[in-house]
Amino acid sequence: MKRTKTVILLVVIVACFATALIYLWQKNQEDPVTYATESPSEQTIVVKTMATGNIVPKEEVLIKPNVSGVIQDIYIEAGQYIKSGDLIAQIRVIPNVSSLTSAKNNIASSKTALETAKINFKTEESNYNRQKALFDKGVISENEFEGIKNTYLQAKQSVEQAQINLTSATQNYDIIKTGTTSGLGKIAQTQVRATISGMVLDVPVKEGNQVIEANNFNEGTSIASLADVKKMIFEGKVDESEVGKIKEGLPLEITVGAIENQKFDAVLDYIAPKGEAENGAIQFEIKGSIKSIDSTFIRAGLSANASIILDKAENVMAIREALVQYDRKTKQPYVEVEVGDQKFERRDLQLGISDGIFVEVKGGISKSDKIKVWNQIKGIPSYAQNN
Missing domain, CATH: 1.10.287.470 (Helix hairpin bin)
Incomplete structure (x- = not known):
């Protein structure tokens, strides 16, 4: 019995030793690790934050009657261009x-x-x-x-x-x-006229509807809303985590969901001094004036996104941010540059702005240097090998 246990133990030891030899032999047969390299490229790096909102008229005017009564006739419809002074509606007065x-x-x-x-x-x-x-x-x-x-x-x-x-x-x-009297002529109070030139955005009343004049106790009934659709603004909101990064005067790039492949330049004009709680987060209202939309008709109320450009560097030397390593002690950024066949040396970097993919390099390497892809995953090709 004791002899049998000794034999089994020896067999196990021999098996383990053989397994170790086979593993070392297979390991020795694998190709040595070969690191891919990438060279710096010229990039335009833009640092931006996003805001969602809508396109609205810069000035929307609500037309209200001077007297209370019933709409007798309406002479306009939504989408129509009218001039200041044009007749909008006629009111029949029901006296008190x-x-x-x-x-x-x-x-x-x-x-x-x-x-x-x-x-x-x-x-x-x-x-x-x-x-x-x-x-x-x-x-x-x-x-x-x-x-x-x-x-x-x-x-x-x-x-x-x-x-x-x-x-x-x-x-x-x-x-x-x-509602009128002799001598009033065109300023008869039963005649509702446009106060500005522009497009009719909405006519919320119909013939036969009762309307109330604006006074100290009532804001009155809106008969129509007018606006100059060539003067539109972006109105949106940004999160409290981003509001500290922006300021008035920053450029915006507006993209409208309903208008494909087109961007509109704008300028950030307004940041609300007070935020409002929405879905558990504090949101701040912003407004930006769109510079020129003469060739494109943008309907009021369309949803849009605004890219707020925080910083921009055009045509600068840059590398992928994934190539940058950081010293564990000093936190100094550096890369490994190829100096021979699969031989690399450390080069400390002076970095500029980053958009999360590319980072600007202000010093430490040249455009001809080949940078080690130190974190390349085995079996997956590099982003750009030996370029």
């Missing part, structure tokens, strides 16, 4: 009973005031004529006559003012009842 009664009472009061002023004027006119005859004969002094004359002129002015008040009360009654 209380306001109408008050206006009637004002007319009656104005008529009474006018009659009273006329009677007073006739009395003062008769007195003035008598006193003037006495003044002409030298019976009364000039000072006394001047006082009588002033009273006469004041009575005459009171009649004129009372007539103006009656006319105003009558016009106010007509406006309350019909």
Whole structure:
């Protein structure tokens, strides 16, 4: 029994030894590790951050009526270009009973005031004529006559003012009842006209809809929205982690989802001083003016992305960032440059900006140097071997 155990143990030892010899032999048959190399190239490196948003008009004007009533006619439709002063809609006024009664009472009061002023004027006119005859004969002094004359002129002015008040009360009654009055012409309040030239973006009302005038207690009913579609802006939001990297005046590249293969240049004009919480993150609103879109029609409200260019280096020497190694102690970036057949030496680098793929090299190597691909995965070809 003891002899059998000894034999088994010897067999196991011999098997392990044979396995080790076979492994070492196979290892010795493998080709030695051969490192691929890459040379620096000329690149334009752009460091940017992204923002999502929409294309909206720079100035959108809401047209609202001057009087409350019912839409009688609409003369425009969305997508139409109109000029400032063009007629948009006609309103039929439905008078308020209380306001109408008050206006009637004002007319009656104005008529009474006018009659009273006329009677007073006739009395003062008769007195003035008598006193003037006495003044002409030298019976009364000039000072006394001047006082009588002033009273006469004041009575005459009171009649004129009372007539103006009656006319105003009558016009106010007509406006309350019909929305217009004689003498208003093109500025009749029942006629809604464009205040700017541009495209009609939306007409949210229809004929027969009731509308309310804008006042201190109500913002009024919008009859149409107008905008100059040649002056559009990008309106979007950036995350709080990115807002510290941007500032007003930075260039933007706008891409619109509905317009393929075209980019629009813009300038960042506005960054909100206060963020808003959205989906658990703080977002800051930004706005950028698109420089020129004369040849392209961009519809308001289209979704778009903005690349905010933080830094840019054009036509500089660069290498793939994956080629860069860092000293464990000093954190100094370096690469290994080929100096012979599969022989490499360390070269410390001075790096510039990086876009995550390529990094600018300011010093340490030349364009003719061949850099070791130190982290190449076996079986997968290099990004660019021996270029």
